Amino acid sequence: MNRQPALDIILVAYPSAQKAALYGLVDLFAVADELSRKRLERAAPVLRVLSMDPDRFSGGSFGRAEGSTSLPDAPSVVIIPPSLTGPPNPETVPELLTWLRTCHEGGSILAAVCAGTFLLAATGLLDGRPATTHWSAAARLQQAFPAIRIDPDRLLVDDGDILTVGGIMSWPDLGLRLIDRLLGPAAMLKTARYLLIDPPRHDQRQYRHFAPNLTHGDRTVLKVQHWLRTETARDATVADMTRLSGLEERTFLRRFHKATSLTPLAYLQHLRVEKGRDLLEATTLPLDQIAWEVGYQDSGAFRKIFTRLLGQTPADYRRRVSPAGDSR
Template identity: 50%
Template structure:
């Protein structure tokens, strides 16, 4: 019986500064998925072709430098841009590869990025008007560099069909499992996740991200208010008080604050207070109601609703995951 050819080729693009650990991790993940599918279904099992690509010396193309199925014709069906080691790729470095990626996308390839790999994907121009995520640490820089993309850093993976973006540095596991699910099916995905001892897709980046306000917007009046909110913990931060601190009419202040920070003043204060609450839940054993009071909420119920809205978890569930006791338990396990 003849062994069938690969179901699809997943290419991993080793662009300048790409994290090789993630590239090799993805290679291993897809190899494990192939192995488990073959054990379950036999020689007729569908399998994935895995390849690594680098920019050519001419700078206008890319070429395979590793191939699990050498000599088999065809173009990549999926192209993954892994995280960057230190900093996102520059526009100048990205330009030649962006042309190559646009051509592959035009030919039917699905493009996917992890963490700062989204900056290379952004340089293709394909994210304009599209939803995308990246590491929360780079969210402001990404929004400034690609203002027409709809950035949602709460999501760990955004699967938009022909474009897929994953947020965190280690979200390559989530992306890899998502592709296994899409190509080999949910059973293969769950088998692979169990074998690698990783959670199947479904987490959210907002569980882990910290509030990182925009401060380099150039609006001195708004920046003055931001510093005041930080110093006071956003207590008694009414609209009139903030507008007065900025020296602006309330309506003008609302418009300028949102333009500068990307948030309404009420949303900004919520993020600030929840950030302080997260720290208390992680490092102390104070009751949740006391934490709510300490960060400026007189109504514990209102605090819980805001906390869930911002983090995706309730205060007690957050403490169970990220509190000192949970971390010590994990270390000793």
């Protein structure tokens, strides 16, 4: 392995790319490189990180990185970082999209973080494949690129030659997964331990907040949605929702799903879990009382639904968000 050339990682440093991700990934890979070189007793770099010059987006050549270093024809990895304000409009960077497709055809792994997935999606390479992005942007991404199989619950989707990660601060998860892929799990774990960070996470359900659609225009369904937020609806059932709507049951079920993309029961579960997580964060109430407050007579039922929707138990969630809280 000592005779092998360095593995090249290209960071696409578009103008609005998050600086923390750009600099952080450089540091993360630098640590992995140093630790691997010591382990292998190798003087030459194991990983080489290059940052593409942002000026190259304005119709110029993509043949150089920052400074005068030439970009490799087929880098090992190309990463599209996240952005607080969003990536460039794909229509303004056609050369970048072409270059990404060329790299992929040449065998490069392509990876995108958060909003960077929108740029990667514009290449067409995600069509028919699973991907993720920030949970709040998942619906917009799905609408813009309906051929992609969006999974907003997953924090990291590794589909072999293409990786996507969800949150804007999930770039360490991507970096560690790539170190695992390029240098092996031992190198990844050693890098994580050195930097005091956890190995890659896979789930972002615990970060999601339920944001119901209230702009669908169906006033009857909207009336039910508003009622479900009131104290009198704490023990509401689907039958109660149907009666309030004044519609025949099948008609109500059809219209509710069309307006909200959820069944009435699933909608009710999301509302109750959302209220439950607020109580777990802000109070020290025991789980039995929280379950009752949100409309469940059986805390076991609440625990089961909470775990299914958020990917962790109420006790684990409370420990994570409020270490001093009562985790009963």
